[in-house]
Amino acid sequence: MDARLKSTIVGIYLVLLSAVSGGVGISVLQVKPFGFLDSVIVGVAFILGSIVCWGWACFARKELFE
Amino acid sequence: MQEKNSSNKRNSFLFFITFLGIVLAFLFASLFSMVMLYYTGTILSKIVLTICIILLGTIVGILVQAFVKKEIVSRSYFPLCHDLLHEFTLCARCKGFYLGLALFTALVATRNSLFLDFLNVVGIFPYTVILVLLLLTVPIHGAARRLRLVDGTILLHVVGFLFSISLYQIAGLIVRLLYSA
Numbered sequence: 001m002d003a004r005l006k007s008t009i010v011g012i013y014l015v016l017l018s019a020v021s022g023g024v025g026i027s028v029l030q031v032k033p034f035g036f037l038d039s040v041i042v043g044v045a046f047i048l049g050s051i052v053c054w055g056w057a058c059f060a061r062k063e064l065f066e
Numbered sequence: 067m068q069e070k071n072s073s074n075k076r077n078s079f080l081f082f083i084t085f086l087g088i089v090l091a092f093l094f095a096s097l098f099s100m101v102m103l104y105y106t107g108t109i110l111s112k113i114v115l116t117i118c119i120i121l122l123g124t125i126v127g128i129l130v131q132a133f134v135k136k137e138i139v140s141r142s143y144f145p146l147c148h149d150l151l152h153e154f155t156l157c158a159r160c161k162g163f164y165l166g167l168a169l170f171t172a173l174v175a176t177r178n179s180l181f182l183d184f185l186n187v188v189g190i191f192p193y194t195v196i197l198v199l200l201l202l203t204v205p206i207h208g209a210a211r212r213l214r215l216v217d218g219t220i221l222l223h224v225v226g227f228l229f230s231i232s233l234y235q236i237a238g239l240i241v242r243l244l245y246s247a
Contacts, residue, residue, distance in 0.1 A: 018233075024240065046117070053124065053125075
């Protein structure tokens with residue numbers, strides 16, 4: 001597996017993880033299963049995690065895996 | 067010489083912040099796991115716990131990889147990239163994504179069951195197909211761009227915007243799963 005392929009796989013993984021964690025965050029904010037404050041903290045943390053993964057997906061360059 | 071010293075100081079400061087970030091991430095993960103273990107009776111808490119571990123593992127893994135590859139540099143505003151602020155001003159796809167997040171958050175805030183209603187109207191199978199297609203927009207567009215089949219900023223905006231819908235669709239799917247269980 002060369003660096004280019006690795007970077008592509010990591011990029012796709014990060015994008016999908018971004019969608020899933022964002023989805024979990026939004027659902028936690030909607031349902032609020034852990035009480036108001038805990039749910040808001042968990043939901044916001046997941047949405048922030050989603051944004052971090054989304055931002056990092058762009059930087060999964062092949063140089064990082066050489 | 068003075069510039070080099072200043073750069074070293076900034077590098078050690080960044081190393082400290084990064085190290086602290088990793089330690090805090092581990093502490094946060096431990097705390098979060100303990101809290102979530104308390105609630106593992108429901109499906110959502112199990113999903114939350116699993117995704118939390120994957121998410122934290124990924125973030126810490128990338129931080130470690132970035133540090134090993136010396137990607138954390140003195141000019142950086144955030145680990146891994148050399149200048150996140152500069153990249154933010156350039157990335158058209160991010161603008162579309164954040165615009166989508168803002169727009170759909172406002173829509174969901176006004177009508178909480180928006181995507182759940184959409185799911186009930188179109189049915190689970192078409193809904194899932196739309197979700198998969200939306201999830202694949204970014205990888206397909208990325209591949210097409212690498213092969214120089216497509217070009218242009220507007221398409222980047224559109225792809226980022228379309229992808230942001232998938233987050234809300236996944237949320238709708240999880241809420242549906244909760245109510246049907």
